[in-house]
Amino acid sequence: MAHPQIAAFARLAQGNIPPTRAIAGQAALLSRSLHDIRYDAINDEILVANGHAQAILVYRGAADGEEAPIRIIQGSKTMLNDPDRLDVDPIHNEIFVPDREGKQILVFPRNGIGDVAPIRVLKGPATQLERAGALVVDPVHNLLVVGLPYSDTGSSPPAGSLLIFQRTDAGNTPPSRIIRGPKTGIIRINQMAVYSPRKVVIAAQPGKIEEMEPDGAFVGVWSLDDNGDVPPRWKLIAGPKSTMKKPRGVALDPKNKTVIIADMRLNAVLTFYFPEIF
Amino acid sequence: MIRASRIARTTGLLAVLVVAALGFILVNPGIRPRPGSGFAESSERRPKASRQLVSIQPMMPMGGEMCEWAPASGFARLAASWHGVRTAQSVSARIVSAAADSDVSVEISRPPLRVISDRNPLFSAIAIEPESGMLMVTDQNLFQLLEFNRLDNTPPHARMTEPKRVIGGPLTKAEMMCAVYIDPRTKEVYVGNGDTQRWLPVFSKDARGNVQPDRFLKVEGAVAGMAVDEQRQELFVTIEADKMVLVYKKTASGNDRPIRRLAGEATQLEGPRGIALDTKRNLLFVSNTGNAHSLKYDADITKSPVQIPGTGRFEPASITVHSLDAQGNTAPLRIIEGPNTQLNVPALMAVDEERGELYVANNTGHSVLVFKVTDSGDVKPARIIKGPKSGIKHPSAVALDLKNRELWVTNFGNHTATVYPLTANGDVAPRRTIRSGPADEVNLLIGNPGAVGYDSRREEILVPN
Numbered sequence: 206m207a208h209p210q211i212a213a214f215a216r217l218a219q220g221n222i223p224p225t226r227a228i229a230g231q232a233a234l235l236s237r238s239l240h241d242i243r244y245d246a247i248n249d250e251i252l253v254a255n256g257h258a259q260a261i262l263v264y265r266g267a268a269d270g271e272e273a274p275i276r277i278i279q280g281s282k283t284m285l286n287d288p289d290r291l292d293v294d295p296i297h298n299e300i301f302v303p304d305r306e307g308k309q310i311l312v313f314p315r316n317g318i319g320d321v322a323p324i325r326v327l328k329g330p331a332t333q334l335e336r337a338g339a340l341v342v343d344p345v346h347n348l349l350v351v352g353l354p355y356s357d358t359g360s361s362p363p364a365g366s367l368l369i370f371q372r373t374d375a376g377n378t379p380p381s382r383i384i385r386g387p388k389t390g391i392i393r394i395n396q397m398a399v400y401s402p403r404k405v406v407i408a409a410q411p412g413k414i415e416e417m418e419p420d421g422a423f424v425g426v427w428s429l430d431d432n433g434d435v436p437p438r439w440k441l442i443a444g445p446k447s448t449m450k451k452p453r454g455v456a457l458d459p460k461n462k463t464v465i466i467a468d469m470r471l472n473a474v475l476t477f478y479f480p481e482i483f
Numbered sequence: 484m485i486r487a488s489r490i491a492r493t494t495g496l497l498a499v500l501v502v503a504a505l506g507f508i509l510v511n512p513g514i515r516p517r518p519g520s521g522f523a524e525s526s527e528r529r530p531k532a533s534r535q536l537v538s539i540q541p542m543m544p545m546g547g548e549m550c551e552w553a554p555a556s557g558f559a560r561l562a563a564s565w566h567g568v569r570t571a572q573s574v575s576a577r578i579v580s581a582a583a584d585s586d587v588s589v590e591i592s593r594p595p596l597r598v599i600s601d602r603n604p605l606f607s608a609i610a611i612e613p614e615s616g617m618l619m620v621t622d623q624n625l626f627q628l629l630e631f632n633r634l635d636n637t638p639p640h641a642r643m644t645e646p647k648r649v650i651g652g653p654l655t656k657a658e659m660m661c662a663v664y665i666d667p668r669t670k671e672v673y674v675g676n677g678d679t680q681r682w683l684p685v686f687s688k689d690a691r692g693n694v695q696p697d698r699f700l701k702v703e704g705a706v707a708g709m710a711v712d713e714q715r716q717e718l719f720v721t722i723e724a725d726k727m728v729l730v731y732k733k734t735a736s737g738n739d740r741p742i743r744r745l746a747g748e749a750t751q752l753e754g755p756r757g758i759a760l761d762t763k764r765n766l767l768f769v770s771n772t773g774n775a776h777s778l779k780y781d782a783d784i785t786k787s788p789v790q791i792p793g794t795g796r797f798e799p800a801s802i803t804v805h806s807l808d809a810q811g812n813t814a815p816l817r818i819i820e821g822p823n824t825q826l827n828v829p830a831l832m833a834v835d836e837e838r839g840e841l842y843v844a845n846n847t848g849h850s851v852l853v854f855k856v857t858d859s860g861d862v863k864p865a866r867i868i869k870g871p872k873s874g875i876k877h878p879s880a881v882a883l884d885l886k887n888r889e890l891w892v893t894n895f896g897n898h899t900a901t902v903y904p905l906t907a908n909g910d911v912a913p914r915r916t917i918r919s920g921p922a923d924e925v926n927l928l929i930g931n932p933g934a935v936g937y938d939s940r941r942e943e944i945l946v947p948n
Contacts, residue, residue, distance in 0.1 A: 207930020239947035257774035259795020454935035473600030
């Protein structure tokens with residue numbers, strides 16, 4: 206049984222090189238099944254969502270060992286409900302959290318501590334936030350991208366989508382653009398990243414959850430201006446050459462023009478040279 | 484006339500070039516190549532202000548990290564020449580718009596530059612059947628179920644011990660295998676899937692390879708721990724995320740429903756993971772991580788509960804003790820909890836009914852804690868197996884062989900299953916060790932990575948489990 210942990214590996218690590226450090230233990234307040242992690246380079250902080258305790262945990266960037274978070278957002282005012290993923294906007298000092306069950310997006314002050322109410326809530330039928338499970342913020346273009354999974358009772362083949370909102374949208378506001386349809390290849394969206402200089406979103410599309418090695422898994426890149434049934438501009442496809450099977454996490458290293466991918470089925474982290482998007 | 488003029492002009496140009504080249508060589512003797520050599524004669528170099536060739540070195544062999552030739556960049560250069568675009572930025576922007584216009588993705592299938600992975604099995608859950616010596620271990624790295632013999636012992640210099648039998652692959656409905664149980668009579672193997680799948684597959688003693696299970700049960704949640712009451716023919720599972728214990732008939736399959744559920748605020752099930760039964764005393768033990776929130780449970784016990792927003796809290800790690808028959812929102816009989824217990828991310832557990840002892844794989848405490856089954860409150864463990872000689876590192880499960888008086892431990896942190904005398908205490912070396920990889924190869928401790936981050940300041944990749 207995997208234990209709750211955040212491990213840090215050197216950028217050039219390969220094979221079974223040990224982590225340089227690991228945050229773990231009872232005091233760290235982590236849970237298993239952490240489905241997002243964000244590094245805030247401006248403030249040198251690591252952020253994760255603990256869905257099992259309905260909490261947002263913020264660690265110092267160099268945290269190691271059995272180290273407690275420096276800030277926790279948790280409590281009745283937070284409205285947090287199985288927080289699974291999150292993103293931080295270090296420019297506008299906000300934390301965004303999708304709420305699958307509540308069909309809403311909660312926005313907290315980045316420096317919030319304890320039982321803090323959201324400063325904005327995006328919610329309502331016009332938002333189309335049905336089972337919103339993933340999101341990412343583009344603080345440069347002031348956009349919020351939300352990933353939706355396929356609906357069990359929905360279209361055939363099952364299709365998920367990307368909803369693009371303005372960053373400051375609140376209440377019952379419809380998305381500015383929707384990327385949805387068979388050409389998109391989206392079944393469900395997991396972790397996403399944004400590269401603002403190119404105005405693109407990079408999204409992990411791992412396919413159906415119940416399939417261990419699903420067909421059609423990929424990491425897709427869309428322009429943040431895309432709208433409608435648009436295929437990804439680039440599609441890093443799972444298969445024998447890429448060795449990817451079920452990509453679920455994605456992070457960017459623009460300096461080295463690489464995309465870093467967490468593959469659940471491989472139980473591995475893969476780094477791809479991907480100069481096209483930088 | 485025109486042709487003659489061209490010939491004269493070409494001849495004149497050639498003559499000028501030849502004279503210029505000869506003059507350059509005379510003025511710069513240092514660049515004359517040595518006959519039969521590709522290298523410059525450094526002794527002939529003259530100190531002077533103008534540029535001169537110092538040496539010729541063979542190119543370094545191409546390998547390791549380098550820029551792969553990318554068709555898109557070629558297209559970018561071509562696009563630049565077509566459109567007179569000077570900067571890569573604007574070329575990329577054109578590529579973006581070109582891709583949109585074509586309505587087709589640029590599919591990229593290239594090998595990764597680097598892969599962080601462990602190629603060895605990573606032992607997680609464990610079960611022992613003493614009569615036959617059958618030892619089943621789940622592998623949470625390569626997603627396999629491995630059978631060993633209880634007397635296997637990897638020699639110190641051997642790479643690993645080969646399992647007698649391997650079950651694994653997409654057909655098996657077994658992936659992130661958190662729990663395992665061996666039916667003592669049929670030798671069937673029950674597997675509890677955590678996190679990624681909600682199947683509980685059962686394999687016959689002859690199942691092998693990428694095979695479909697002989698039967699499977701669709702569980703109302705991801706299974707963290709599993710135990711069986713053979714007398715009552717009941718199967719108990721913990722559902723960590725939904726903070727409940729579900730009880731099924733042992734023979735349940737397909738969409739069979741649980742026969743009872745222990746769940747609710749009063750139960751104090753707070754991140755339940757391990758589960759162990761004491762049928763002699765009619766007790767049920769559950770280890771809890773302390774990650775808590777309130778849930779609304781439907782009267783229909785097959786329906787998943789719904790989280791109550793804003794009720795999340797952190798509680799200490801604990802072991803709740805319930806009646807074996809407990810169901811509904813029933814308070815525990817006792818709770819083992821507090822700093823003296825040394826509980827630190829407790830995982831799977833086992834009970835020795837004869838000795839009245841509860842064994843706990845204390846994951847991040849790197850220990851096995853042994854409590855009395857009658858313990859309550861902030862008690863010290865009766866025994867602690869821990870230390871460098873013990874080889875215990877991030878233990879994830881324990882199993883008891885009461886016939887041979889042995890304690891088995893799977894170590895998520897070092898590719899081993901280790902076995903100790905049942906009464907072991909302190910820093911005790913294992914009697915035997917089954918290793919799944921070379922002794923000097925480290926374990927990455929990665930389990931089900933659902934996300935990744937990049938720390939650009941330290942140039943580190945952040946991987947959560």
